[in-house]
Amino acid sequence: MNAIEIINISKTYKSKTKTITALNNISLEIKEGELFGLIGPDGAGKSSLFRILATVLLPDVGSAKILNYDVIKNFKNIRKLIGYMPGRFSLYQDLSVEENLKFFATIFETTIEENYDLISDIYKQIEPFKNRRAGKLSGGMKQKLALSCALIHKPKILLLDEPTTGVDPVSRKEFWEILKKLKSQGITILVSTPYMDEANLCDRIALIQNGKILDVDLPENIVNKFDKDIFSVASDNMFLLLNDLRNYSHTLSCFAFGDSHHLVIERNKADENLLIQYLSRHKNLSVKKIEPTIEDCFMQMLQSEN
Numbered sequence: 001m002n003a004i005e006i007i008n009i010s011k012t013y014k015s016k017t018k019t020i021t022a023l024n025n026i027s028l029e030i031k032e033g034e035l036f037g038l039i040g041p042d043g044a045g046k047s048s049l050f051r052i053l054a055t056v057l058l059p060d061v062g063s064a065k066i067l068n069y070d071v072i073k074n075f076k077n078i079r080k081l082i083g084y085m086p087g088r089f090s091l092y093q094d095l096s097v098e099e100n101l102k103f104f105a106t107i108f109e110t111t112i113e114e115n116y117d118l119i120s121d122i123y124k125q126i127e128p129f130k131n132r133r134a135g136k137l138s139g140g141m142k143q144k145l146a147l148s149c150a151l152i153h154k155p156k157i158l159l160l161d162e163p164t165t166g167v168d169p170v171s172r173k174e175f176w177e178i179l180k181k182l183k184s185q186g187i188t189i190l191v192s193t194p195y196m197d198e199a200n201l202c203d204r205i206a207l208i209q210n211g212k213i214l215d216v217d218l219p220e221n222i223v224n225k226f227d228k229d230i231f232s233v234a235s236d237n238m239f240l241l242l243n244d245l246r247n248y249s250h251t252l253s254c255f256a257f258g259d260s261h262h263l264v265i266e267r268n269k270a271d272e273n274l275l276i277q278y279l280s281r282h283k284n285l286s287v288k289k290i291e292p293t294i295e296d297c298f299m300q301m302l303q304s305e306n
Ligand SMILES: Nc1ncnc2c1ncn2[C@@H]1O[C@H](COP(=O)(O)OP(=O)(O)OP(=O)(O)O)[C@@H](O)[C@H]1O
Pocket: 013, 014, 020, 021, 022, 040, 041, 042, 043, 044, 045, 046, 047, 048, 049, 087, 162
């Protein structure tokens, strides 16, 4: 059975001066027990979709179901079945760690003790600070508390909107370990992230940009479908290098990627020696053929869209 079904959803925000299309005819199916990632940059429409699924925002067009309950007609049933962690953690900054957790437990007519099993792994890490105000916690600790609050009523489905944004790399890694464990306990997880490197940690992903889904697949299939050659190129003058690479006759696209540039060329059209010759004015030149990453695939899809 599908845990989540999204059918032709569109959402616009209108002000006096402009209309913003946040979601443009989105359809998606997420299976029970899946760890599904919605990957896209700021403003892509991720939060709007999460808010519709969490029954706190109405779509203009289309429908969505969670475990067969309609997000509009059956919103009360859905609220009991989901744990929702909004983009900016929904903690009460002036309440302590323990008070926040008790508050969420009370809303769902349960207690911390009753559901301690499910959250114990996560909560144990912040329990030593249970009297500290949420506002005084580090990003990683806030994230763990927010997840504990979202889990306190034993939801079947977790909706986690950018849970790792602004969190340090160690806490990010720990958080994904926790998600893996929750998945093994049978919880379906829909998680959004702007970090492309987190895509590989999901069972399946959807790439989203400008309110449109560009592709849905296993992370490895997205990479395998990439049918171009990629070179990682660096030199002493990265700015000049980017210009030169963009002017190269075989270039399809070229963009800065960490401390090198990624050059995309039609498959088997590139002769590495000719490229090195073309770039001969560069000092400390390095040219390496590499395997594409999800980010390369995403950039290429954006290029094709435009
Ligand atoms: N309440 C609102 N009123 C007007 N525009 C909005 C509103 N909420 C979102 N938007 C706009 O809709 C588009 C999609 O925003 P959304 O928050 O859904 O994307 P996102 O992928 O979650 O990005 P972010 O991480 O920046 O929130 C953006 O252009 C955003 O500025």
